[in-house]
Amino acid sequence: MTCLKKVSLFSLSIILVCLGSCAKKVSVKIVDKNLYPITPTLPQDSSILAFYKPYKLQIDSQMNTVIGWAENDIKAAKPEGALNNLMVDAMAKAAAKRGIAFDLVHTNYKSLRVPILKGNIKRFKIFELMPFENLLVTVKMSGLQVKELFDYIGDQGGDPIAGARFDISGGKAENILINDKPLNPSTVYTILTSDYVANGGDGALMYSKATDRKEFPVKVREALLEYIGEETKAGRMVKPKIEGRIRVGKKQGNE
Amino acid sequence: MKEELELERSKAMNRRTFIRNTLTGSAMLALSLQYNNLYAKDDFVKITILHTNDVHSRIDPFPMDDKNYPGRGGVAPRAALIKKIRTEEKNVMLFDAGDIFQGTPYFNFFEGELELKLMSLLGYDGGTMGNHDFDNGIEGFEKQIKHAKFPIITSNYDFSDTILAGKTKEFEVYIKDGIKIGVFGLGIDLDGLVNKQQYGNTKYLDPIEKSQYWESYLKKEEKCDFIICLSHLGYKYQNNKVSDIVIAKNTRYLDLIIGGHSHTFLDMPDAVKNLNSKSVIINQVGFAGLNLGRLDFVFERNTGAKKGYTSAVEPVTTYLKN
CATH class of the missing domain: 3.60.21.10 (Metallo-dependent phosphatases)
Structure with missing residues (x-):
């Protein structure tokens, strides 16, 4: 049986490519293909290991430090996930600590690159989660523009937010509350985000209409490291909650 | 020398024909042992x-x-x-x-x-x-x-x-x-x-x-x-x-x-x-x-002279899935 399977794989794998007519000098006859998984059982090239050892030592001395503990797996999810909330809450805390004024926080879902698993949190994990050198930024938007932003977030199925709540209904944002008060279309709100998002990253184009942009020399990663460090110092595990910041309502009408 | 090459080539061709006709696991194994020989000729470049x-x-x-x-x-x-x-x-x-x-x-x-x-x-x-x-x-x-x-x-x-x-x-x-x-x-x-x-x-x-x-x-x-x-x-x-x-x-x-x-x-x-x-x-x-x-x-160089080879098949010696 195994043989038969091999044979079918084998025949499938033959692709004949002919490079033009007989007048051509050469033709390609056969394609074989292999996929080599790089696994821990493969031999290692010792000269390569030796070459990058000085770099590795420099990284490892800092990256293997345990900076905190996760009570449970902290994962990204739509419309809302524990990792989503950890990210924006860390940004909020870092900003508040530095006297940066804002009403709400928003960042992009795609920036949540890896989950934090239950147990020890090493510094390395935060670099994996937030490898980018993004900085904290504030911009101002009218209530109307915030509605437009939240509609965009709703259309995406959810993004990390703090200081605001809303329901997604038919891909749009409804029942929007900013710090527990209904969104006022004529009020000007200050949004804390990353420079990547403020630049319209991941299609958040409404940021191009925002005003009064201020960039702060605080990296988003720094905010995360600080947040976890402070929880640890206070003797607490890291356990961000899912608390209904974004809820998916029933879809309306015929779509 | 040239004759040796010709002999090798004809062996290789026979092997290929054999493979084409039988396609069994053991034949593939036999062929894979000789795999590199097939391309040792000037006519072929792998x-x-x-x-x-x-x-x-x-x-x-x-x-x-x-x-x-x-x-x-x-x-x-x-x-x-x-x-x-x-x-x-x-x-x-x-x-x-x-x-x-x-x-x-x-x-x-x-x-x-x-x-x-x-x-x-x-x-x-x-x-x-x-x-x-x-x-x-x-x-x-x-x-x-x-x-x-x-x-x-x-x-x-x-x-x-x-x-x-x-x-x-x-x-x-x-x-x-x-x-x-x-x-x-x-x-x-x-x-x-x-x-x-x-x-x-x-x-x-x-x-x-x-x-x-x-x-x-x-x-x-x-x-x-x-x-x-x-x-x-x-x-x-x-x-x-x-x-x-x-x-x-x-x-x-x-x-x-x-x-x-x-x-x-x-x-x-x-x-x-x-x-x-x-x-x-x-x-x-x-x-x-x-x-x-x-x-x-x-x-294969000089396609015109080697049309007979176009359906030749060779084995995938290892195909490791992810």
């Missing part, structure tokens, strides 16, 4: 193309406590594997399809220097630029490009008004055992994906137009026998967004697309019909250096 994509600064293997890929990947085992293949095959080429940078502290600390130095030590023949290779700006890439002892090939980014002007290549031609291989590179639209501040005055040019231009040039002007595109466009999309599939369908001379960006794990390369109804092979091997892709092409 070229082994190895490739990676979206390695994302994964220099060490994933940590053993990683949920998805514990202990997988890493540049040292990849280097050992490539070295082994180089001892077994005469004509090995090694390419990368972009997003070399970003993803581990190695990039945050050393800004891509180590990634490019290691790729040079591994003997990469060429690479293209992914969106994350702009993460430290064009200036950041320009600062490190000197560490790449291989060309960065990109055909649809116009860098003429940037600090990178003249430092990347629009195409490259390689000659292996008399076989001419042309390579061009395609990058993804940076607008909305990378901050304007980072890509500056880079102009994104239509990848379909550029593919058609460069494949024609490589075919007709450079008289290449084989044309490869290193692409960071992504394998395919639900919408009309340009992808490797779209490029394959809209070209005539391109033979192989080594893809990236979408982190697609293709167990088997895809084959898509081009404008001339000929197959273009597309391959992509995931991300983070979890896999090394390998494609072996056997070229």
